[in-house]
Amino acid sequence: MITEEKPKVNNIIVDNFFMKKILAVIVILGIAGIWYMNQSPDLPEAVPYSDVIATPLKNGGSNPVNQETSSDSQLDPSAPLSSAETADSSVAQDDVRGEYNLAVPFQSQAPHADWSLPYQEACEEASLIMADRFFSGDSLSADQMDSAIKELVAWEQNTFGYYEDTTAAEVAFIWQEYFKGSAVLDDDVSVENIKRHISSNKLVVVPAAGRMLGNPYFTGDGPLYHMLIIRGYTPTQFITNDPGTKRGEEFVYTHAALINAIADWPRPHGGFKDAVTEEEMRSSQKVLIVLDK
Secondary structure (H helix, E strand, O other), rough: OOOOOOOOOHHHHHHHHHHHHHHHHHHHHHHHHHHHHHHOOOOOOEEEEOOOOOOOOOOOOOOOOOOOOOOOOOOOOOOOOOOOOOOOOOOOOHOOOOEEEEEOOOOOOOOOOOOOOOOOOOOHHHHHHHHHHHHHOOOHHHHHHHHHHHHHHHHHHOOOOOOOOOHHHHHHHHHHHHHOOOEEEEOOHHHHHHHHHHOOOOEEEEEEHHOOOOOOOOOOOOOOOEEEEEEEEOEEEEEEOOOOOOOOOOEEEEEHHHHEEEEEOOOOOOOOOOOOHHHHHHOOOOOOOEEEO
């Protein structure tokens, strides 16, 4: 006797379940791939400081290096921005490259993935240490970053009485006093001005309302106050070394996202939170810290 085989309902349900899981994984991988491609554009080749003088500008001139103020002209870390020096980029608009990328070595502010103090508050220190290694031409290992952060924090505590949440003026002062470099504050916070400084082979360090950056690698909402290096740019994005994540090397932000987030610490000096709110950070004064050797 021939009997009709009954459908294997359980097998069909299981097959459908696994098919949906496979499709979900494909969709997630597709979205992640698109996001990764946006975060990993074809960036311009990074140029080390030793090569910048030999790199011709578009009009055939030599690259200006160290033509801003010298370290003999010191900033007062307690002075308001209006009394600070104004940066004067020596690159004409016609000489600004379409894209540029300086080879700044990278380590995060928590080089051994330890986010306890002082590392969770060390974005300013990490940014300056990376900048120093760029101008000196030296490499930067995790151990070297760790030691350098501790040494700089000790110097700040001895000099200021604190190291947390230092203002733009204080960071410029640290660059001059501790690293013996040239630093100026510039309140022209625009895409073209940042490009001019970088084309002039300067590094631009920026304070920021960290939660406005939208960096997906930050923990939670991200830091209330943050600092990072702008090392280069493309026609649509800034190339940064963001010490707030281990994935911060050559991390790209759109021009608008980074410009909108730039904000100085909204207190006369660092070292205390004093109930600073996210709204205060969002509306705080915009400033660039332009570093040279």
